[in-house]
Amino acid sequence: MKTYRVAIVGLGRMGSTLDQSIASASRASQRLEVVAGAETIPERRAAFREKWGIEAVYEDYQEMIEKEKPDLVGVCTTATGLPKPGNRAPSPNFRDDSHADIAVHAANAGVPMLFVEKAISCSVRKADAVLEACRKHGTVLNTGVLRRFSRRYKMIRELIERGDIGEPQAAVVYGAASLMHVHIHWMDTVSYLLGDPQIAAVRGDLLPRDLKIVGNGLEVDPQATFQIAFANGIEAWSVPVGGREYEVVGTEGTVRSMRDGAAVTFRKTNTTEGWPLQWEGELFPEESPVDTVVSCLDDLVDSYESGRPSLGNIEVTHHITEACITVAESHRQGGTWIQLPMANRDLYVFHV
Numbered sequence: 487m488k489t490y491r492v493a494i495v496g497l498g499r500m501g502s503t504l505d506q507s508i509a510s511a512s513r514a515s516q517r518l519e520v521v522a523g524a525e526t527i528p529e530r531r532a533a534f535r536e537k538w539g540i541e542a543v544y545e546d547y548q549e550m551i552e553k554e555k556p557d558l559v560g561v562c563t564t565a566t567g568l569p570k571p572g573n574r575a576p577s578p579n580f581r582d583d584s585h586a587d588i589a590v591h592a593a594n595a596g597v598p599m600l601f602v603e604k605a606i607s608c609s610v611r612k613a614d615a616v617l618e619a620c621r622k623h624g625t626v627l628n629t630g631v632l633r634r635f636s637r638r639y640k641m642i643r644e645l646i647e648r649g650d651i652g653e654p655q656a657a658v659v660y661g662a663a664s665l666m667h668v669h670i671h672w673m674d675t676v677s678y679l680l681g682d683p684q685i686a687a688v689r690g691d692l693l694p695r696d697l698k699i700v701g702n703g704l705e706v707d708p709q710a711t712f713q714i715a716f717a718n719g720i721e722a723w724s725v726p727v728g729g730r731e732y733e734v735v736g737t738e739g740t741v742r743s744m745r746d747g748a749a750v751t752f753r754k755t756n757t758t759e760g761w762p763l764q765w766e767g768e769l770f771p772e773e774s775p776v777d778t779v780v781s782c783l784d785d786l787v788d789s790y791e792s793g794r795p796s797l798g799n800i801e802v803t804h805h806i807t808e809a810c811i812t813v814a815e816s817h818r819q820g821g822t823w824i825q826l827p828m829a830n831r832d833l834y835v836f837h838v
């Protein structure tokens with residue numbers, strides 16, 4: 487079985503030091519081998535070299551890609567490349583977009599597989615550039631919206647696909663969080679659970695509701711709520727309270743995930759049978775955070791080898807990134823519904 491060479495850009499938490507880092511997941515995968523890392527901070531290069539026993543460390547990621555010719559690049563910088571905490575743009579016209587720029591460079595350099603941390607861009611314009619580069623070179627991409635790669639969420643998607651809740655009518659996400667850092671996960675997960683239907687229109691509010699967008703950019707990643715109208719008639723909402731739970735309501739039942747998929751309730755409407763049904767045992771799989779990252783990277787390899795689209799392929803990732811940024815555009819226009827594709831492609835939302 488062939489193994490593929492992985493190079494990582496950004497050797498911080500998601501690149502190297504977290505249990506579920508790309509370095510750690512690549513080690514855990516049967517199909518991948520980490521061969522190099524690029525990082526602008528010298529101490530982090532040294533720590534990566536020591537932790538993983540890898541000599542090929544670079545300050546310049548472009549030089550790394552040119553010299554190492556990796557099969558897979560993990561883009562694990564912050565979204566703009568600013569060091570953490572870095573949770574505010576340094577100026578109103580700051581437009582850096584590190585995830586997107588590195589992804590475009592890697593695709594254009596001929597790297598066939600990309601893992602790009604979420605969100606893949608700070609504007610739809612830059613998401614377009616990633617889409618175009620991946621289409622042009624046939625690059626296979628997944629991004630860090632990891633519930634899409636979780637066995638637990640897969641079970642819920644399969645339950646919905648089987649028709650156990652009848653025809654899905656609506657999805658709700660409960661929780662308060664920022665738009666690009668967290669709502670991108672929620673929108674992606676809702677889309678995934680519903681089978682990734684086309685999104686027709688989006689509306690939403692940034693919080694506080696009197697927040698003004700000046701100069702077509704946001705210097706901080708705002709709190710938000712969203713509404714999505716899918717082309718198939720299903721609607722989705724986020725409600726800014728509660729513990730990050732996902733609920734899908736159908737004509738015959740409801741399924742709700744809690745504690746990040748560790749618990750699920752499922753009930754049929756108009757019957758007491760099986761209510762509430764708590765899944766246990768094999769229907770309720772143990773899953774460590776690194777498992778989902780391994781599954782995300784292995785999905786890239788399988789997609790590359792088989793030619794099927796990756797689970798978080800660039801078309802779906804671009805669509806959801808656009809929907810997420812469109813929440814800010816809706817807010818800018820007073821909370822109105824905005825049809826996709828949205829016109830204001832340069833609207834910039836800073837995030838970490």
Ligand SMILES: NC(=O)c1ccc[n+]([C@@H]2O[C@H](COP(=O)([O-])OP(=O)(O)OC[C@H]3O[C@@H](n4cnc5c(N)ncnc54)[C@H](O)[C@@H]3O)[C@@H](O)[C@H]2O)c1
Pocket residue numbers: 495496497498499500501524525526527530545547562563564565566567568569570584603604605630631632667838
């Ligand atoms: N999907 C998830 O569940 C998950 C979890 C954690 C972090 N993240 C995301 O991962 C990204 C990274 O977060 P983190 O916590 O690992 O940040 P971090 O600050 O720990 O690491 C980022 C590293 O990238 C380096 N860097 C920046 N620009 C660079 C460049 N041009 N070349 C080389 N290195 C560069 C920085 O010096 C830093 O060491 C963020 O976008 C964050 O939202 C996602």
